[in-house]
Amino acid sequence: MKKVTYALSLLMGLLLGGCSSSPSPPSNPPKGEYLFRRHDEQLVQIEPMTPFKRASYPWEEDWQCNYPKITKDFFRCQGSSLNPVHLMEKNKEVLRFYDCGGSQKHSLPLRDQKEFIYPILIDLLNYVQTKTGKRVVVTCGHCCPDHNAYLDSSPANQASKHMLGAEVDFYVQGMEQQPSEVINLILAYYREQPKYKESKDFEEFKRYEKEDKNLRTLPWYNKEIFVKLFRKEEGRDFDNRHPYPYISIQVRYDWERDEPVTYSWDKAFRNFHRW
Numbered sequence: 001m002k003k004v005t006y007a008l009s010l011l012m013g014l015l016l017g018g019c020s021s022s023p024s025p026p027s028n029p030p031k032g033e034y035l036f037r038r039h040d041e042q043l044v045q046i047e048p049m050t051p052f053k054r055a056s057y058p059w060e061e062d063w064q065c066n067y068p069k070i071t072k073d074f075f076r077c078q079g080s081s082l083n084p085v086h087l088m089e090k091n092k093e094v095l096r097f098y099d100c101g102g103s104q105k106h107s108l109p110l111r112d113q114k115e116f117i118y119p120i121l122i123d124l125l126n127y128v129q130t131k132t133g134k135r136v137v138v139t140c141g142h143c144c145p146d147h148n149a150y151l152d153s154s155p156a157n158q159a160s161k162h163m164l165g166a167e168v169d170f171y172v173q174g175m176e177q178q179p180s181e182v183i184n185l186i187l188a189y190y191r192e193q194p195k196y197k198e199s200k201d202f203e204e205f206k207r208y209e210k211e212d213k214n215l216r217t218l219p220w221y222n223k224e225i226f227v228k229l230f231r232k233e234e235g236r237d238f239d240n241r242h243p244y245p246y247i248s249i250q251v252r253y254d255w256e257r258d259e260p261v262t263y264s265w266d267k268a269f270r271n272f273h274r275w
């Protein structure tokens with residue numbers, strides 16, 4: 001009995017002693033800092049998390065299909081310094097073409113000190129995406145001069161409007177084999193939009209009859225754009241290595257400035273930031 005009382009008093013003493021005086025560090029302290037609990041400390045109550053729907057970004061609003069709206073970001077140069085050097089033999093001389101570093105190394109073309117892609121291209125691609133409910137895949141938007149030469153160094157491509165932000169290559173996912181339907185939508189856009197159909201300059205599309213050895217399909221054109229259809233084995237370059245037919249839209253006329261869109265060395269080589 002005496003032993004039990006002694007043990008109890010020893011335990012009480014230890015407990016009370018532990019509360020009234022700060023404990024001394026153990027003789028063989030573990031590595032790291034010793035943490036002491038304060039007497040007024042309370043456990044933090046964490047509110048249970050409830051899922052919430054975030055607010056829409058502007059480009060998602062009023063969106064009728066599940067795909068993000070096409071913006072000028074979709075047009076950034078597809079160049080990459082990881083792409084292999086492209087060798088070309090010309091006049092018994094081997095020419096080497098290196099790709100650019102891509103959009104991490106340079107901007108889009110500029111207008112009024114802002115990155116600029118001709119808005120009609122963005123509007124048309126969004127129209128196609130909304131009407132079809134399918135994703136538009138931009139394979140080639142802006143090409144800086146290095147990337148343009150890397151894709152195709154032939155003289156015919158040296159004045160490419162891809163360098164001005166005035167040309168785009170694309171196909172529609174899920175409609176890869178129906179490019180004619182997509183082109184019909186582009187033609188329909190001009191008949192629908194009041195800006196065009198009520199304009200005195202409105203004209204129906206015509207077919208470009210001049211022979212082009214690289215194309216089996218006659219291109220379409222009106223005052224503002226020029227539309228080409230590249231079939232499965234046509235127009236294959238490094239950006240268009242996919243196996244599908246694709247459509248190219250080129251801007252001929254700047255509706256906003258009321259002037260033709262023409263290539264110039266300054267616009268292609270000097271009108272973007274390099275970083």
Ligand SMILES: [Zn+2]
Nearest residue numbers: 077079100144
């Ligand atoms: Zn580039």
